Each structure stands twice: as C-alpha cells, then as structure tokens.
Amino acid sequence: MSLREVEFTSSNQRDTIYGWIYEPVRPARGIIQLIHGLGEHSRRYLPLITKLLDAGFVVAADDHAGHGKTAMSSGIWADVGDRADQVVVDDERSLRSIVRERHPDLPYVIFGHSWGSMIARGLVSGDSDQVDGLILCGIAAGIHGIENLLDRHALAAETDTAAPASEAYVVSMFDGFISRYEPGSGPTAWVARDPDVVADHAIDPLNNFGAPMSVRFLRGFVDLYDAANAADWYRSIRADLPVLILAGDGDPVTNFGEGAYHVANQLARSGHPDVRTRVYTGFRHEVHNEPEIRDEVAGEIIDFASRCVER
Template sequence: MKHLETSYRAHDGQELYLQAWMPATPKAALLLVHGLGEHSSRYESLVQSIVEIGMAVFTFDGRGHGKSAQGGPTAYFESYEDYLKDIDALFGKVKSYVPGVPAFLFGHSMGGGLVAAYVLKYRPEAKGVILSSAAIKEAEGTSPLLIAGAKWISKLFPKMKVLKLDPSRISRIPEEVQKYLQDERVYSKPVPARTGYELLKMTTYIQEHAGEFQLPVLLIHGTEDLLTNPKGSQILAEKAASSDKTLRLFEGGYHELLNDLDQEEVLDVICKWIQDRI
C-alpha cells in the first residue's frame, strides 16, 4: 500500500492538505470526507479495510481543520458551498487519477451532510455513497428562536464560539475518547457561529430536497448518537428516490461507529456493501 501526500489550492486560494492510499492495482476508488473538528488521518481502520479489498482511498483535511488550518485547527469556514466546491474538485481528481473504475463517496458526521448536499446539488457520477452518522437533521427540540438568532450572530460575530459538543459521546470506549481529546489536530472547543449556521443551512437544504437523492446509498447511525440526530438518516432513507438504499441503525451506538464497540461489524457492513457494487 502506497501512501501519498500533497496539497491542493482551492477556487478561492485556500490550500488544503490531501492524502491517498493506493493498492497495487486499484479496482475502485473512494473520496472520504471527515467530520466536524477532526481530520482525515483518523480513519486508519477504514482505510486499511478498504485498501485490502482493492480500493484506492483519497481524502483531505477540510477548511479550518487539521493540516489545512494554518496555526492550528479552528473548525471555521465561511460557507458550506465553498466546501462543496472543494469536494467536487477533489472527486474529479480522484476519477482522473484512477480512471475507468467505480468511484464512491464516504462522509462522516458533518462530512456525511456535506456529501449528501453535494450529491443533491452537483449530481456527481458515483457508484455509491456511504453516510456515517450524517449531519442531516438538527437536534430534537432545537427552538426556532435559536435558529433565527444563529443567523444574526453568524453575520455579526462569525467567529464567536457558540456551541460546545460533548466529546464523551463520540464512543463508548474510554480510550477512544482520550485519543480524540489528546490529538492536537482535533478541534474540540466550541464551534464558531458561522460554521454552525452554515451547517444548519446545509441540513435544511438536505431535508427539503431529500426526495431528489438518486444514487445508491448506505446510511449507518448509532441509536444513542447525541452529536448528530439519527432521525436525519431515517429521513433520507425514507425520502430518497434511489432504488438502492440501505439504513443500518446500530443499537446503543454512539457517534463514531468506526471507533465504537461495534466497529468490526460496521467495517464489515461498509466493505461488503461496496464489494457488492464494484
């Protein structure tokens, strides 16, 4: 397995850190989009499993995240539309770098929401989409007043820290929580107002257009995920126009299913789903 690292200058001059893992003869390719606050190097088990079945894996540290954030991660970005442009450009590079093989998209958490929005807005040619704990619906009980206030705070004080997520809810394995908290490239402070509002806009768009989703899709979510709402995955699974759609809910699962108690089963579900479509 060959590991490649490089950078990409986005449409607005933002420089993004890219990396890829290549088997000797790729029979498929996948673009992986990480979640809020984290970075692309946190997917070692998934990368290893996918490369073992003959797939090339490409990924990047998003705007304000990981090695793409100068001076340390902030989780800040101006617009989720910019993020979608990054995904579109990089998915194009994936297909040109490994031509003539099926290309897949994978997104976790915020990355899952971004991938879903990308599919709806850009209609890419992809063999399939895997959405892990995708950010598709706001938390239950979110007040309309809070949503309205978020818009104004986002405009007036875009970098104000407004929402702290509970890192103890990423996994039922204490060691995984500690690894997350001790990772210098993970941003675990309160989320900037602009980032939060842009993600709210993204989830609203996905819910409104879910019936237009046509690609084969696998949605996985833990029933005890308090960081992204499992009902979002259920909404997309119910409304998607795709004739090939699968929803797997893992009973008791927390947010990072790939780092939780059911991780081996989750990896098996993902790999078998992909293999059936190559």
C-alpha cells in the same frame, strides 16, 4: 500501499487544503472518497482506510478548511470563510477531480461521516451521475438543538461574521447530547461508548473539537444541514443511486437512530429503492471506531462498496 499527499487551493481562496490518496498494491477495483466530520481530521480513519485498501479500494481524503493539517498550516481553526456551506462542498469536488485525473475509469463511492455526511449529500446533489454509491455514517439528521432550539434569526442578524460565535448558539446546537448517558458523562461522551475512543478524540492535537466556531462557519454549518435534510435533496439525486446509512441508537447526531430511519424512509418514498440502513444497538456516534463493532461496520462498508463497483 502507495500514499500520495496532495495540495490544492480551497475555493475560499485562503487555505491550502491538504489531502491524501491511498492506493492499494494490487490493481484497484474502485475509489472511496472519505469526508471527515466536524472538529476532527482524516487520519482518524486510518483503521478503516487500511481495511478498504486491503479490499482493493483507492481511498482519498483531505482535512477540510479550519481542520487538521490544513488548519495547523494556516493557523485558522473552525472557520472556512464566507459561504462555508458551499466552500466545503466545492473543496470535496476539487479533491474528486484530482483523484479522477489519476484514476479516470474506476467506479466512485462517497463516504461521509457526521458533518461529512452533510458535505457528501451536498456533493452528490445535482451531480450524482458522477457517483456509483453513497455512504452516510453517523448521519446528521434530526438534531434536536438545530431543529428546535437554535435562534436562527439572531444568528442571521450577526454583523461581525468572522468573530467567534456566541457560546449560546453552540450550547443550543448540542443540547441534550449526553442527556441519555450515565451520570458524570463527559461533554464528548456522545462520540463513542468506548472510553478510549473518547479519550483519543479529546487529546488528538489535530482534532481541536473545542475550537471556537466563527459566526459564518456556524451559519454555513446550519445552512448545509438544512439543505442536506430538505425535501428537495431527495429529488436532486438519481433514482438508482445506492445508499448505505450507518448509525448508532445512542447517537444524538442522528437523533438516537431515528434520523437514520427518517432519511432512509424519505429516500424510499421519493423513488430510491436501493437503500440499506444499519442502526447499531447500544453504540454512539463513531460506529466505525467502536472496537466491539468496527470490523462489522467495515465489512458493511466493503460489502456495499463492492456491490456498487461491480454493478
């Protein structure tokens, strides 16, 4: 493996984004751009990245503004600046350009997990000719709190947008996330069924999931969620783009599996026939990290990406 660290200026003109390009030893067959989720960082995907490398793929990933090494360097967590919805998409487009400079001719697949699944959908919207496949893991769709409880009018009326968002907004967004689990489940039990994965998620200093989100970050998060799940999004990607959707039926981020099927059905209804959906019974948000199924999930991703690059 060859590992190259890259740096570029965020479109917010404030942060230096840190990213990494992992290249296999043998000639690569394609590229997978990996987009991480809320409150985490891209090195949490190293087991999956290793399998993708072994399968012959270049993998590119960064730590978003307000996250991971990028936030550790800037000292600013859970804030992206103004227009957070657009900033994170533009930054992934910048990473794609850097990777394309090194590998101009390789087929390109986008993988986005959770918040990353929203960013990935924003990245390909109106720009899917640049992409050979789209993988949406732990897909953010049908989130109960965002769609039914969040006081959007109050959030829009906030004037100090750089200030930490009220806890009331966050509580409403994550309402019901552990309601279906056993009594005594911790607040992040929704991350995975495996307690070691949950514990690792909690103690990782680059994770910082509990960092207070700014008002403008929360607004941008909701705006991107809305855009990624709007009817217009389905019409914004080309009809023959292959899509793989992965989720667990114990995952509140995908409405316990229903959100994954909803997106798949909407894709089919809007004229996108090449859609595969896997909802894993009994598993939660990070299906790619669950020890019992992570090899199976990696196999799904590799099989799908292989088919995309061989088309």
